[in-house]
Amino acid sequence: MENLRTPRAVAGRFSISPDVEIELIRKSIHISVAFVPFVVGIIGVAPTLSLLAFGTVFYAYAETLRLAGRSVYIVSGLTMSASRTRDLGGFVLGPVTLGIGAMAALLLYPDPAARIAIFALAFGDGFASLVGRAFGTIRIPGGKSLEGSLACFVAVLIPTYHITALPAHAVVIALVATFLEITPLKDVDNIVLPIGTGLVAYLMLI
Helix, strand or coil, rough: CCCCCEEEEEECEEECCHHHHHHHHHHHHHHHHHHHHHHHHHCCHHHHHHHHHHHHHHHHHHHHHHHCCCCCCCHHHHHHHHCCCCHCCCCCCHHHHHHHHHHHHHHCCCCCCCHHHHHHHHHHHHHHHHHHHEEEEEEEECCCEEEHHHHHHHHHHHHHHHHHHCHHHHHHHHHHHHHHHHCCHHHHHHHHHHHHHHHHHHHHCC
């Protein structure tokens, strides 16, 4: 999820704004979800779901402690470094919905729909936010940027085509993911995006 930002140039050189620096940290975590299908290939779906559930619950516990004034080593510091202005002073929900979104994809859909859904979550939303904040200049309805939405489309199209080898299917699935990413759902898009994209992928590939 991204909002429109314009990068600054200082002394003729590109300068990363604080917002973009924060987004780089946030989306590095976000994009790491792309490793989930590889973990599934090694240890299976059920153990991977257990790891995701444990990580999500542990993070929620750490956030609860942080709000109570008790920092959890590494987790609390990373959370604060990756927090947007709107998150300060409250529970940072993004990692929770990210974990739920990945688990939902594994629970609801078989492979390859589950893989496509998770890659859409990792790469589509991740690159849309990074590109939109760093280079977004053209605003579209919903408050997002055209540049970020195009990045989402391409970021979903490439792995989907690699998985399916069906160009028309890949285009449709990427368009659906882009539409869902554009929708202003805040952190809930981490759940809606993989579920919606996975459903379309499943229906098209069965």
